[in-house]
Amino acid sequence: MTKEKIKQIVLDIIAEIAPDEELTDVKPEVRLRDQLDLDSMDFLDIVMELRKQHGIDVPEAEYRELESLDSCANYLLPKFEAAAAA
Amino acid sequence: MHPQRVVITGVGLTCPLGNDLPTFRNALLAGKSGVVKFPVRNMGEQAAGVSEFEKTKYQNRKEIRVGTRAGGIGIFCAHEALENAGLDLKDIDPSRIGVYLGITEHGNVETETEVCQLVDHYDEDVKYWTHHHNPRTVANNPAGEITVNLGLTGPHYTIGAACAAGNAGIIQGVQMLRLGECDQALAGGVSESIRAFGIFAGFKSQGALAAHDDPTQASRPFDTDRNGIVVSEGGCIYVLERLEDALLRNATIIAEILGYRINSDGTDYVLPNPERQEECIRQALTNAELDPSEVDLVSTHATSTPQGDEQECKAVRNVFGEDSSTLINNTKSFIGHSMGAAGAIELAGNLPSFEDGVAHATINLDNLDPNCHLPGLVINQPQEKKGGVNVILNNSFGMLGINSVLLLKKFKG
Numbered sequence: 335m336t337k338e339k340i341k342q343i344v345l346d347i348i349a350e351i352a353p354d355e356e357l358t359d360v361k362p363e364v365r366l367r368d369q370l371d372l373d374s375m376d377f378l379d380i381v382m383e384l385r386k387q388h389g390i391d392v393p394e395a396e397y398r399e400l401e402s403l404d405s406c407a408n409y410l411l412p413k414f415e416a417a418a419a420a
Numbered sequence: 421m422h423p424q425r426v427v428i429t430g431v432g433l434t435c436p437l438g439n440d441l442p443t444f445r446n447a448l449l450a451g452k453s454g455v456v457k458f459p460v461r462n463m464g465e466q467a468a469g470v471s472e473f474e475k476t477k478y479q480n481r482k483e484i485r486v487g488t489r490a491g492g493i494g495i496f497c498a499h500e501a502l503e504n505a506g507l508d509l510k511d512i513d514p515s516r517i518g519v520y521l522g523i524t525e526h527g528n529v530e531t532e533t534e535v536c537q538l539v540d541h542y543d544e545d546v547k548y549w550t551h552h553h554n555p556r557t558v559a560n561n562p563a564g565e566i567t568v569n570l571g572l573t574g575p576h577y578t579i580g581a582a583c584a585a586g587n588a589g590i591i592q593g594v595q596m597l598r599l600g601e602c603d604q605a606l607a608g609g610v611s612e613s614i615r616a617f618g619i620f621a622g623f624k625s626q627g628a629l630a631a632h633d634d635p636t637q638a639s640r641p642f643d644t645d646r647n648g649i650v651v652s653e654g655g656c657i658y659v660l661e662r663l664e665d666a667l668l669r670n671a672t673i674i675a676e677i678l679g680y681r682i683n684s685d686g687t688d689y690v691l692p693n694p695e696r697q698e699e700c701i702r703q704a705l706t707n708a709e710l711d712p713s714e715v716d717l718v719s720t721h722a723t724s725t726p727q728g729d730e731q732e733c734k735a736v737r738n739v740f741g742e743d744s745s746t747l748i749n750n751t752k753s754f755i756g757h758s759m760g761a762a763g764a765i766e767l768a769g770n771l772p773s774f775e776d777g778v779a780h781a782t783i784n785l786d787n788l789d790p791n792c793h794l795p796g797l798v799i800n801q802p803q804e805k806k807g808g809v810n811v812i813l814n815n816s817f818g819m820l821g822i823n824s825v826l827l828l829k830k831f832k833g
Binding site: 378 | 480485541548
Protein backbone atom coordinates (compact mmCIF):
# COMPACT_ATOMS: atom_id res chain seq x y z
CA MET A 335 0.00 0.00 0.00
CA THR A 336 1.18 3.52 -0.81
CA LYS A 337 -0.03 6.95 0.15
CA GLU A 338 -1.01 7.61 -3.46
CA LYS A 339 -3.16 4.47 -3.51
CA ILE A 340 -4.84 5.53 -0.28
CA LYS A 341 -5.64 8.95 -1.75
CA GLN A 342 -7.26 7.21 -4.70
CA ILE A 343 -9.24 4.92 -2.39
CA VAL A 344 -10.55 7.98 -0.51
CA LEU A 345 -11.37 9.76 -3.77
CA ASP A 346 -13.25 6.67 -5.00
CA ILE A 347 -15.30 6.68 -1.80
CA ILE A 348 -16.02 10.40 -2.16
CA ALA A 349 -17.14 9.75 -5.74
CA GLU A 350 -19.79 7.36 -4.38
CA ILE A 351 -20.83 9.63 -1.54
CA ALA A 352 -20.88 12.90 -3.44
CA PRO A 353 -21.53 11.84 -7.05
CA ASP A 354 -22.22 15.39 -8.20
CA GLU A 355 -18.74 16.62 -7.28
CA GLU A 356 -15.94 17.18 -9.80
CA LEU A 357 -12.94 15.30 -8.38
CA THR A 358 -10.28 15.66 -11.05
CA ASP A 359 -8.60 18.68 -9.47
CA VAL A 360 -8.83 17.93 -5.79
CA LYS A 361 -5.80 19.45 -4.07
CA PRO A 362 -4.29 16.93 -1.64
CA GLU A 363 -3.03 19.52 0.83
CA VAL A 364 -6.31 21.51 1.03
CA ARG A 365 -9.13 20.59 3.40
CA LEU A 366 -11.73 18.51 1.56
CA ARG A 367 -14.56 20.62 2.96
CA ASP A 368 -12.94 23.76 1.58
CA GLN A 369 -12.97 22.49 -1.99
CA LEU A 370 -15.93 20.08 -2.10
CA ASP A 371 -19.55 20.27 -0.98
CA LEU A 372 -19.16 17.81 1.89
CA ASP A 373 -20.88 18.01 5.28
CA SER A 374 -20.39 16.18 8.54
CA MET A 375 -22.81 13.45 7.48
CA ASP A 376 -20.68 12.84 4.39
CA PHE A 377 -17.61 12.32 6.57
CA LEU A 378 -19.59 9.74 8.54
CA ASP A 379 -20.25 8.04 5.19
CA ILE A 380 -16.51 8.10 4.39
CA VAL A 381 -15.81 6.49 7.76
CA MET A 382 -18.50 3.87 7.12
CA GLU A 383 -17.20 3.01 3.65
CA LEU A 384 -13.63 2.65 4.95
CA ARG A 385 -15.04 0.19 7.48
CA LYS A 386 -17.26 -1.69 4.99
CA GLN A 387 -14.92 -1.79 2.02
CA HIS A 388 -11.52 -2.03 3.72
CA GLY A 389 -12.08 -3.10 7.31
CA ILE A 390 -10.53 0.16 8.56
CA ASP A 391 -11.94 1.65 11.75
CA VAL A 392 -11.60 5.36 12.42
CA PRO A 393 -12.47 6.30 16.03
CA GLU A 394 -14.64 9.40 16.41
CA ALA A 395 -11.85 11.31 18.16
CA GLU A 396 -9.70 10.91 15.06
CA TYR A 397 -12.17 12.01 12.39
CA ARG A 398 -10.21 15.24 11.98
CA GLU A 399 -7.35 13.16 10.55
CA LEU A 400 -9.49 12.79 7.42
CA GLU A 401 -9.65 16.52 6.67
CA SER A 402 -7.50 16.43 3.49
CA LEU A 403 -6.23 13.77 1.11
CA ASP A 404 -2.70 14.21 2.47
CA SER A 405 -3.84 13.83 6.08
CA CYS A 406 -5.95 10.82 5.06
CA ALA A 407 -2.90 9.19 3.47
CA ASN A 408 -0.66 9.87 6.47
CA TYR A 409 -3.23 8.70 8.99
CA LEU A 410 -4.58 5.69 7.09
CA LEU A 411 -1.32 4.21 5.78
CA PRO A 412 -0.39 2.37 9.01
CA LYS A 413 -4.01 1.20 9.35
CA PHE A 414 -4.01 -0.25 5.83
CA GLU A 415 -0.63 -1.88 6.47
CA ALA A 416 -1.85 -3.33 9.74
CA ALA A 417 -4.98 -4.63 8.02
CA ALA A 418 -2.88 -6.20 5.25
CA ALA A 419 -0.62 -7.87 7.80
CA ALA A 420 -3.50 -9.25 9.85
CA MET B 421 -71.68 29.62 8.39
CA HIS B 422 -70.17 27.94 5.36
CA PRO B 423 -66.46 27.12 5.52
CA GLN B 424 -64.09 28.82 3.12
CA ARG B 425 -64.11 27.29 -0.33
CA VAL B 426 -60.95 25.39 -1.29
CA VAL B 427 -59.91 24.55 -4.82
CA ILE B 428 -57.29 22.50 -6.65
CA THR B 429 -55.03 24.64 -8.80
CA GLY B 430 -52.22 22.23 -9.61
CA VAL B 431 -51.53 18.50 -9.98
CA GLY B 432 -48.18 16.69 -9.98
CA LEU B 433 -47.97 12.94 -10.21
CA THR B 434 -45.95 9.89 -11.06
CA CYS B 435 -47.65 6.55 -11.49
CA PRO B 436 -47.24 3.34 -13.50
CA LEU B 437 -49.06 4.98 -16.42
CA GLY B 438 -47.11 8.19 -16.68
CA ASN B 439 -45.60 11.20 -15.01
CA ASP B 440 -48.18 13.81 -15.91
CA LEU B 441 -51.95 13.91 -15.89
CA PRO B 442 -52.58 14.03 -19.67
CA THR B 443 -50.41 10.93 -20.25
CA PHE B 444 -52.08 9.11 -17.37
CA ARG B 445 -55.54 10.08 -18.55
CA ASN B 446 -54.90 8.98 -22.13
CA ALA B 447 -53.72 5.58 -20.94
CA LEU B 448 -56.85 5.20 -18.78
CA LEU B 449 -59.12 6.04 -21.70
CA ALA B 450 -57.15 3.63 -23.91
CA GLY B 451 -57.71 0.83 -21.40
CA LYS B 452 -53.99 0.27 -20.97
CA SER B 453 -52.60 -1.52 -17.90
CA GLY B 454 -49.44 -0.22 -16.24
CA VAL B 455 -48.74 -3.37 -14.24
CA VAL B 456 -45.51 -5.27 -14.96
CA LYS B 457 -43.42 -8.09 -13.52
CA PHE B 458 -41.05 -6.71 -10.88
CA PRO B 459 -38.31 -8.49 -8.92
CA VAL B 460 -39.04 -8.58 -5.20
CA ARG B 461 -36.40 -9.66 -2.66
CA ASN B 462 -37.02 -13.22 -1.45
CA MET B 463 -40.13 -13.58 -3.61
CA GLY B 464 -39.03 -13.62 -7.25
CA GLU B 465 -41.01 -11.69 -9.81
CA GLN B 466 -44.34 -10.27 -8.75
CA ALA B 467 -46.98 -8.24 -10.53
CA ALA B 468 -46.41 -4.62 -9.50
CA GLY B 469 -46.91 -1.05 -10.60
CA VAL B 470 -43.61 0.78 -11.10
CA SER B 471 -43.24 4.55 -11.48
CA GLU B 472 -40.49 5.48 -13.94
CA PHE B 473 -39.76 9.19 -13.60
CA GLU B 474 -36.58 11.16 -14.19
CA LYS B 475 -35.03 11.08 -10.74
CA THR B 476 -32.45 13.78 -11.41
CA LYS B 477 -34.99 16.26 -12.77
CA TYR B 478 -35.35 17.97 -9.38
CA GLN B 479 -32.68 16.31 -7.20
CA ASN B 480 -28.94 15.97 -7.52
CA ARG B 481 -27.43 12.53 -7.19
CA LYS B 482 -26.28 13.08 -3.63
CA GLU B 483 -29.78 14.02 -2.52
CA ILE B 484 -31.09 10.87 -4.16
CA ARG B 485 -28.45 8.75 -2.40
CA VAL B 486 -29.08 10.24 1.02
CA GLY B 487 -32.86 10.44 0.77
CA THR B 488 -35.60 7.88 0.31
CA ARG B 489 -37.57 6.71 -2.69
CA ALA B 490 -40.74 8.08 -1.10
CA GLY B 491 -39.01 11.42 -0.61
CA GLY B 492 -37.86 11.44 -4.23
CA ILE B 493 -41.37 10.68 -5.44
CA GLY B 494 -42.72 13.47 -3.26
CA ILE B 495 -40.13 15.97 -4.51
CA PHE B 496 -40.91 15.14 -8.14
CA CYS B 497 -44.67 15.49 -7.58
CA ALA B 498 -44.31 18.72 -5.57
CA HIS B 499 -42.25 20.44 -8.27
CA GLU B 500 -44.65 19.29 -10.98
CA ALA B 501 -47.67 20.44 -8.97
CA LEU B 502 -46.25 23.90 -8.35
CA GLU B 503 -45.38 24.28 -12.02
CA ASN B 504 -48.81 23.06 -13.05
CA ALA B 505 -50.34 25.62 -10.70
CA GLY B 506 -48.27 28.39 -12.25
CA LEU B 507 -46.64 29.13 -8.91
CA ASP B 508 -43.05 30.33 -8.77
CA LEU B 509 -41.46 30.01 -5.35
CA LYS B 510 -39.63 33.28 -5.95
CA ASP B 511 -42.98 35.05 -5.79
CA ILE B 512 -44.49 33.43 -2.70
CA ASP B 513 -43.69 33.25 0.98
CA PRO B 514 -42.15 29.82 1.69
CA SER B 515 -43.31 30.01 5.31
CA ARG B 516 -46.94 30.02 4.14
CA ILE B 517 -46.76 26.73 2.23
CA GLY B 518 -47.84 23.61 4.11
CA VAL B 519 -46.92 20.07 3.04
CA TYR B 520 -49.36 17.32 4.03
CA LEU B 521 -48.66 13.88 2.63
CA GLY B 522 -50.62 10.72 3.19
CA ILE B 523 -48.62 7.53 3.70
CA THR B 524 -49.68 3.96 4.21
CA GLU B 525 -46.38 3.18 5.89
CA HIS B 526 -42.88 4.56 5.80
CA GLY B 527 -39.51 3.12 6.69
CA ASN B 528 -40.08 -0.48 5.69
CA VAL B 529 -37.97 -0.17 2.55
CA GLU B 530 -35.00 1.44 4.28
CA THR B 531 -35.14 -0.84 7.32
CA GLU B 532 -35.41 -4.02 5.25
CA THR B 533 -32.50 -3.02 3.06
CA GLU B 534 -30.30 -2.24 6.04
CA VAL B 535 -31.25 -5.40 7.95
CA CYS B 536 -30.61 -7.57 4.91
CA GLN B 537 -27.18 -6.00 4.35
CA LEU B 538 -26.30 -6.46 8.01
CA VAL B 539 -27.32 -10.13 7.95
CA ASP B 540 -25.92 -10.97 4.52
CA HIS B 541 -22.58 -9.14 4.69
CA TYR B 542 -21.71 -7.98 8.19
CA ASP B 543 -22.56 -10.82 10.57
CA GLU B 544 -25.25 -8.67 12.18
CA ASP B 545 -22.60 -6.29 13.57
CA VAL B 546 -24.46 -3.00 14.13
CA LYS B 547 -21.35 -0.89 13.64
CA TYR B 548 -22.17 -1.28 9.93
CA TRP B 549 -25.66 0.16 10.40
CA THR B 550 -26.04 3.45 8.52
CA HIS B 551 -26.35 6.78 10.29
CA HIS B 552 -28.90 7.67 7.60
CA HIS B 553 -31.38 5.20 9.08
CA ASN B 554 -33.22 7.58 11.38
CA PRO B 555 -33.68 10.57 9.05
CA ARG B 556 -34.75 8.15 6.33
CA THR B 557 -37.31 6.35 8.46
CA VAL B 558 -38.87 9.08 10.59
CA ALA B 559 -42.52 9.19 9.65
CA ASN B 560 -42.37 12.76 8.33
CA ASN B 561 -39.57 11.88 5.90
CA PRO B 562 -41.36 12.17 2.54
CA ALA B 563 -42.92 15.53 3.42
CA GLY B 564 -39.75 16.74 5.10
CA GLU B 565 -37.60 15.92 2.08
CA ILE B 566 -39.88 18.15 -0.01
CA THR B 567 -39.33 21.08 2.35
CA VAL B 568 -35.55 20.54 2.34
CA ASN B 569 -35.43 20.31 -1.45
CA LEU B 570 -37.64 23.34 -2.06
CA GLY B 571 -36.56 25.41 0.92
CA LEU B 572 -40.07 25.56 2.34
CA THR B 573 -40.40 26.75 5.92
CA GLY B 574 -44.10 26.28 6.66
CA PRO B 575 -45.55 23.23 8.42
CA HIS B 576 -44.92 19.74 7.08
CA TYR B 577 -45.88 16.26 8.18
CA THR B 578 -47.23 13.01 6.92
CA ILE B 579 -50.58 11.52 7.72
CA GLY B 580 -50.52 7.79 8.40
CA ALA B 581 -53.87 6.52 7.23
CA ALA B 582 -53.14 3.13 5.65
CA CYS B 583 -54.62 3.02 2.17
CA ALA B 584 -57.01 5.88 2.89
CA ALA B 585 -53.99 8.17 3.15
CA GLY B 586 -54.19 9.88 -0.25
CA ASN B 587 -57.58 11.30 0.57
CA ALA B 588 -56.47 12.01 4.13
CA GLY B 589 -53.56 14.15 2.92
CA ILE B 590 -55.90 16.22 0.77
CA ILE B 591 -58.41 16.57 3.59
CA GLN B 592 -55.65 17.74 5.93
CA GLY B 593 -54.63 20.36 3.37
CA VAL B 594 -58.19 21.64 3.12
CA GLN B 595 -58.48 21.88 6.88
CA MET B 596 -55.18 23.71 7.30
CA LEU B 597 -56.15 26.23 4.61
CA ARG B 598 -59.45 26.84 6.39
CA LEU B 599 -57.64 27.30 9.70
CA GLY B 600 -55.32 29.83 8.07
CA GLU B 601 -52.24 27.74 8.84
CA CYS B 602 -50.98 28.10 5.28
CA ASP B 603 -51.84 29.89 2.03
CA GLN B 604 -50.93 27.05 -0.29
CA ALA B 605 -51.12 23.38 0.64
CA LEU B 606 -49.08 20.73 -1.13
CA ALA B 607 -51.33 17.80 -0.29
CA GLY B 608 -51.73 14.24 -1.47
CA GLY B 609 -49.98 10.93 -0.95
CA VAL B 610 -46.88 8.92 -1.82
CA SER B 611 -45.81 5.29 -1.74
CA GLU B 612 -42.57 3.38 -2.26
CA SER B 613 -44.07 0.11 -1.01
CA ILE B 614 -43.01 -2.07 -3.96
CA ARG B 615 -39.45 -1.89 -2.69
CA ALA B 616 -40.23 -3.72 0.57
CA PHE B 617 -40.68 -7.49 0.32
CA GLY B 618 -42.51 -7.44 3.63
CA ILE B 619 -45.47 -5.66 2.05
CA PHE B 620 -45.81 -8.35 -0.61
CA ALA B 621 -45.11 -11.20 1.82
CA GLY B 622 -47.63 -9.81 4.29
CA PHE B 623 -50.37 -9.70 1.68
CA LYS B 624 -49.39 -13.19 0.49
CA SER B 625 -49.58 -14.63 4.00
CA GLN B 626 -52.95 -12.97 4.33
CA GLY B 627 -54.12 -14.59 1.08
CA ALA B 628 -54.51 -11.15 -0.46
CA LEU B 629 -51.65 -10.89 -2.99
CA ALA B 630 -52.62 -11.00 -6.66
CA ALA B 631 -51.23 -13.83 -8.77
CA HIS B 632 -51.65 -14.07 -12.53
CA ASP B 633 -49.39 -15.25 -15.37
CA ASP B 634 -50.05 -12.01 -17.20
CA PRO B 635 -49.27 -9.07 -14.88
CA THR B 636 -51.52 -6.74 -16.88
CA GLN B 637 -54.49 -8.88 -15.85
CA ALA B 638 -53.53 -9.38 -12.22
CA SER B 639 -55.51 -6.44 -10.88
CA ARG B 640 -59.13 -7.27 -11.69
CA PRO B 641 -61.59 -5.74 -9.24
CA PHE B 642 -65.15 -7.08 -9.31
CA ASP B 643 -64.18 -10.04 -11.52
CA THR B 644 -65.00 -13.56 -10.35
CA ASP B 645 -61.33 -14.56 -10.79
CA ARG B 646 -59.83 -11.73 -8.72
CA ASN B 647 -57.42 -13.07 -6.13
CA GLY B 648 -55.70 -10.12 -4.50
CA ILE B 649 -53.83 -6.85 -4.51
CA VAL B 650 -51.18 -5.70 -6.99
CA VAL B 651 -48.79 -3.49 -5.02
CA SER B 652 -47.74 -0.29 -6.79
CA GLU B 653 -45.67 2.78 -6.16
CA GLY B 654 -46.28 6.38 -7.05
CA GLY B 655 -47.33 9.73 -5.80
CA CYS B 656 -49.74 12.54 -6.44
CA ILE B 657 -49.60 15.99 -4.90
CA TYR B 658 -52.10 18.78 -5.39
CA VAL B 659 -51.72 22.49 -4.92
CA LEU B 660 -54.72 23.52 -2.85
CA GLU B 661 -55.67 27.13 -2.26
CA ARG B 662 -58.54 29.08 -0.80
CA LEU B 663 -60.82 30.10 -3.66
CA GLU B 664 -60.37 33.81 -3.02
CA ASP B 665 -56.58 33.49 -3.25
CA ALA B 666 -56.78 31.44 -6.44
CA LEU B 667 -59.11 33.97 -8.06
CA LEU B 668 -56.91 36.84 -6.98
CA ARG B 669 -53.96 35.46 -8.93
CA ASN B 670 -56.10 34.31 -11.86
CA ALA B 671 -55.16 30.68 -11.30
CA THR B 672 -56.63 27.93 -13.45
CA ILE B 673 -59.05 26.13 -11.17
CA ILE B 674 -59.11 22.38 -11.77
CA ALA B 675 -61.82 21.46 -9.26
CA GLU B 676 -63.44 22.55 -6.03
CA ILE B 677 -63.36 20.34 -2.96
CA LEU B 678 -66.93 20.21 -1.78
CA GLY B 679 -66.80 17.94 1.20
CA TYR B 680 -65.23 14.97 2.88
CA ARG B 681 -65.43 12.52 5.73
CA ILE B 682 -63.06 10.17 7.53
CA ASN B 683 -64.46 7.60 9.93
CA SER B 684 -63.43 4.34 11.57
CA ASP B 685 -64.94 0.87 11.48
CA GLY B 686 -64.02 0.17 15.07
CA THR B 687 -64.30 -3.52 14.34
CA ASP B 688 -61.26 -5.29 12.87
CA TYR B 689 -57.57 -4.97 12.01
CA VAL B 690 -58.04 -6.00 8.39
CA LEU B 691 -61.60 -6.85 7.45
CA PRO B 692 -63.61 -3.96 6.02
CA ASN B 693 -66.97 -2.96 7.39
CA PRO B 694 -69.55 -2.00 4.74
CA GLU B 695 -71.86 -0.36 7.27
CA ARG B 696 -69.17 2.12 8.29
CA GLN B 697 -68.13 2.63 4.67
CA GLU B 698 -71.73 3.46 3.79
CA GLU B 699 -71.92 5.77 6.77
CA CYS B 700 -68.71 7.50 5.66
CA ILE B 701 -70.10 8.06 2.15
CA ARG B 702 -73.39 9.39 3.51
CA GLN B 703 -71.65 11.72 5.96
CA ALA B 704 -69.41 13.08 3.22
CA LEU B 705 -72.50 13.76 1.11
CA THR B 706 -74.11 15.53 4.04
CA ASN B 707 -70.93 17.53 4.61
CA ALA B 708 -71.01 18.59 0.95
CA GLU B 709 -74.79 19.22 1.08
CA LEU B 710 -75.35 16.78 -1.77
CA ASP B 711 -77.93 14.12 -2.51
CA PRO B 712 -76.59 10.81 -3.89
CA SER B 713 -78.42 11.53 -7.15
CA GLU B 714 -76.18 14.55 -7.67
CA VAL B 715 -73.02 12.42 -7.84
CA ASP B 716 -72.03 11.74 -11.44
CA LEU B 717 -69.02 9.52 -10.90
CA VAL B 718 -67.84 7.28 -8.06
CA SER B 719 -64.17 6.30 -8.03
CA THR B 720 -64.12 3.08 -6.05
CA HIS B 721 -61.36 1.94 -3.73
CA ALA B 722 -61.76 -1.77 -4.65
CA THR B 723 -58.37 -3.50 -4.49
CA SER B 724 -59.22 -6.75 -6.29
CA THR B 725 -59.52 -8.82 -3.13
CA PRO B 726 -62.44 -11.26 -2.96
CA GLN B 727 -63.96 -9.86 0.20
CA GLY B 728 -63.00 -6.18 0.06
CA ASP B 729 -64.54 -5.55 -3.35
CA GLU B 730 -67.79 -7.19 -2.36
CA GLN B 731 -68.02 -5.15 0.83
CA GLU B 732 -67.42 -1.84 -0.91
CA CYS B 733 -69.99 -2.70 -3.57
CA LYS B 734 -72.52 -3.36 -0.83
CA ALA B 735 -71.84 0.06 0.70
CA VAL B 736 -71.99 1.84 -2.67
CA ARG B 737 -75.19 -0.01 -3.67
CA ASN B 738 -76.86 0.93 -0.42
CA VAL B 739 -76.17 4.62 -1.08
CA PHE B 740 -76.77 4.84 -4.80
CA GLY B 741 -79.37 2.08 -5.20
CA GLU B 742 -80.30 0.92 -8.67
CA ASP B 743 -79.75 4.32 -10.23
CA SER B 744 -77.41 3.68 -13.17
CA SER B 745 -77.00 7.40 -13.88
CA THR B 746 -74.17 7.55 -11.34
CA LEU B 747 -71.21 6.04 -13.13
CA ILE B 748 -68.78 3.91 -11.13
CA ASN B 749 -65.20 3.03 -12.05
CA ASN B 750 -61.94 1.71 -10.63
CA THR B 751 -58.40 2.86 -11.34
CA LYS B 752 -56.56 0.09 -9.48
CA SER B 753 -57.56 -2.23 -12.32
CA PHE B 754 -55.06 -0.25 -14.45
CA ILE B 755 -52.21 0.56 -12.06
CA GLY B 756 -52.64 -1.70 -9.04
CA HIS B 757 -52.81 -0.41 -5.51
CA SER B 758 -50.47 2.50 -4.93
CA MET B 759 -51.16 2.38 -1.22
CA GLY B 760 -50.71 5.78 0.44
CA ALA B 761 -50.83 7.47 -2.96
CA ALA B 762 -53.86 5.54 -4.22
CA GLY B 763 -56.62 7.95 -3.25
CA ALA B 764 -54.76 10.95 -4.67
CA ILE B 765 -53.67 9.24 -7.92
CA GLU B 766 -57.08 7.71 -8.58
CA LEU B 767 -58.74 11.07 -8.06
CA ALA B 768 -56.30 12.64 -10.53
CA GLY B 769 -57.17 10.07 -13.17
CA ASN B 770 -60.81 11.08 -12.87
CA LEU B 771 -60.44 14.87 -12.72
CA PRO B 772 -60.28 15.33 -16.52
CA SER B 773 -63.82 13.95 -16.71
CA PHE B 774 -64.97 17.39 -15.55
CA GLU B 775 -63.79 18.62 -18.94
CA ASP B 776 -64.52 15.72 -21.30
CA GLY B 777 -67.55 14.24 -19.55
CA VAL B 778 -66.16 10.72 -19.90
CA ALA B 779 -65.64 8.16 -17.15
CA HIS B 780 -62.76 5.76 -17.68
CA ALA B 781 -63.62 2.13 -17.08
CA THR B 782 -62.66 -0.62 -14.70
CA ILE B 783 -60.66 -3.05 -16.83
CA ASN B 784 -59.96 -6.78 -16.65
CA LEU B 785 -63.60 -7.36 -15.86
CA ASP B 786 -64.32 -10.52 -17.87
CA ASN B 787 -66.90 -12.09 -15.57
CA LEU B 788 -68.68 -9.79 -13.17
CA ASP B 789 -69.07 -11.24 -9.71
CA PRO B 790 -72.82 -11.01 -9.03
CA ASN B 791 -71.98 -9.80 -5.53
CA CYS B 792 -70.21 -6.84 -7.11
CA HIS B 793 -73.13 -5.80 -9.26
CA LEU B 794 -73.35 -2.02 -9.48
CA PRO B 795 -75.84 -0.47 -11.90
CA GLY B 796 -73.55 2.29 -13.11
CA LEU B 797 -70.33 0.27 -13.33
CA VAL B 798 -68.28 1.31 -16.37
CA ILE B 799 -66.98 -2.01 -17.66
CA ASN B 800 -63.84 -2.28 -19.82
CA GLN B 801 -64.69 0.67 -22.08
CA PRO B 802 -64.92 4.37 -21.17
CA GLN B 803 -68.41 5.78 -20.98
CA GLU B 804 -69.72 9.26 -21.62
CA LYS B 805 -71.86 10.67 -18.85
CA LYS B 806 -75.09 12.20 -20.07
CA GLY B 807 -75.10 15.83 -18.97
CA GLY B 808 -71.39 15.73 -18.24
CA VAL B 809 -69.52 15.08 -15.01
CA ASN B 810 -70.06 17.75 -12.38
CA VAL B 811 -69.50 15.87 -9.12
CA ILE B 812 -66.96 13.11 -8.34
CA LEU B 813 -66.96 10.99 -5.18
CA ASN B 814 -63.60 9.40 -4.34
CA ASN B 815 -63.49 6.39 -1.99
CA SER B 816 -60.32 5.35 -0.22
CA PHE B 817 -60.29 2.82 2.60
CA GLY B 818 -57.55 1.23 4.69
CA MET B 819 -56.50 -1.27 7.31
CA LEU B 820 -57.52 -0.86 10.93
CA GLY B 821 -60.84 0.24 9.50
CA ILE B 822 -60.12 3.74 8.29
CA ASN B 823 -62.50 5.04 5.63
CA SER B 824 -62.21 8.27 3.69
CA VAL B 825 -64.48 9.89 1.15
CA LEU B 826 -63.81 13.04 -0.82
CA LEU B 827 -66.30 14.98 -2.93
CA LEU B 828 -65.24 17.29 -5.72
CA LYS B 829 -67.14 19.56 -8.02
CA LYS B 830 -66.42 21.03 -11.40
CA PHE B 831 -65.63 24.68 -10.74
CA LYS B 832 -68.22 27.07 -12.10
CA GLY B 833 -67.44 30.24 -10.18
